[in-house]
Amino acid sequence: MVAEQKSATAWAQMIEGWEAKLAGDTLDAEQRFQAAKDLADVRGFRYLPISKVAELPVEELLRRIEAIRGDKTGEPDMREAASLMGTVKEPQITVSKALQLYWELAREKTLGKSGDQLRRWRNPRKKAVTNFVNVIGDKAISDITADDMLDFRNWWLDRIEADEVGANSANKDLTHLSDVLKTVIRMKRLGIALSFDGLSFKEGDARQRPPFSNDWIKEKLLAEHALDGLNDQARGILLVMVNTGARPSEIANLTADQIRLDSNVPHIAIAPEGRQLKSKYARRIIPLCGVSLEAMRAHPEGFPRYRDKPGLSATVNKFLRENGLLETPEHSLYGLRHSFEDRMLAAGVDDRIRRDLFGHRLDRERYGNGASLEHAQSIVQAISF
Incomplete structure (x- = not known):
């Protein structure tokens, strides 16, 4: 009797689940x-x-088949058969869902903790998952x-630099x-090999990404159609970086007034409008020349897709890597900033x-006002692509 009640409950849950699946309710x-x-x-x-059922011994497989009950018409009940x-597919666990599961799976770590x-x-774990989802997606x-994982690390490296x-x-x-992902993988017996090896940074020793060579920029990055597969705003930011050396975040957050x-x-004027600058020295004016001027003319209102939002570096670096546009595996978008400095040197x-x-x-x-905008333009023009 108890078994029959459990069965009826399970059937009801399955019906609700299938209806929910059709409605897209994860x-x-x-x-x-x-x-x-x-x-x-x-x-x-x-x-x-x-x-796994297909790999069972014949006797065990037959036992399962014989245990499938029929419906009122005598046909096998499809819920029982499934x-x-x-044949009921296990739903995949996304990163955000993993965090929900983690609170229960890691509850022993919270024993004896006060509310505060x-x-x-909880907060740093929420923050870590939110960062990953914002940069890589809720995969x-x-x-x-x-x-x-390397793209996520590069996002952190951009921020460190x-x-x-x-x-x-x-x-x-x-x-x-x-901790969140590996706990869920282990406790849910998912059998997924997810490595975090080699992702950590040396304390106080963030490795600087190498600059792109002039030949690579000219012959690879700026080759005709080389960047066509990149969305127009990310492409525009990359091109503005080439001849300004501005940080990706500085360009992404430019407003029409700047x-x-x-x-x-x-x-362009790098100024603290709606956000803090890295330092007081980051406030500056940079003349636009060459491909950077062309890119900015194509985006006179700026780059709202990436304004005060993460994901730019991960998107660009993934595109460059997949299209053979990184000079070495150590290169990244940020290397364009170093390239601009090297050309000035x-x-x-x-x-x-x-x-x-x-x-x-x-x-x-510092004495005086420094170079005039016209003087700065002549300098930048001479080293621009």
Whole structure:
């Protein structure tokens, strides 16, 4: 009698789950899968996916087939058949869903914690998952690749190089993400090999990405149609970087007021409008020349797709890597900034002017107003593509 009640409950859950699946309700799809497991258990079997059922000894397979009950017409009940033959697909666990599961799976870590301690324990894990989802996407854990992890690391490296965060903050975030995902993989017996090896940063020693060579920029990155597969705003930001050396985030957050194309010397103004700059030295004006001027003319209102949003570096780096446009595996979008500085050095640009254009501190007292915009334009024009 108890078994029959359990069976009826499992059937009802399966019906609700299937209806929910048709409606695209992921949560109910998970309930459907659990109902299939429960129904198999009621019939005295462990739920196995169809691939495993097919590998069972003939005797065991026949036992499962014989246990499938019929409906009122005498036909095999499809719900029973699905449960015992393993045709109910287990829903994939996304990164955000993994966090929901983690709270329950790791509950022993919260024993004895006060409300405030629990909040402080949960918040960095929420933040780590949110960062990953914003940069890489809310992928199924089984679909996360080594390239995804490297892209996420590069996003942190961009922030470290821009002095937005320290290596310690990045390492803590990676540790919390690893804890969440690996706990779910282990406790749910998913059998997924997800490696975090080699992703951490040396404390106080963020490795600087190498600059692109002039030949590579000219012959590869700026080759006709080379960037056609990249979305237009990401492509525009990359091209603006080429001859300005501005940080990707600085370009992405430009407003229409900061893009001054009608000036006698077209330029962009890096200023703290709605956001903090890296430092007081980051506030500056940069003339637009060559491909950077052309790109900015194509986007006079800026780049709203990436304004105050993550994901730019990951998108560009993935495109460059997949299309053979990274000079070495160590190169990334940020290397264009270093390339611009190297070209200034090779051209013998005065240290004061170079640092003013780059937004760096000058290691001596600043006197006067520095180079005029016209003078800066002539310097940048000479080293532009």
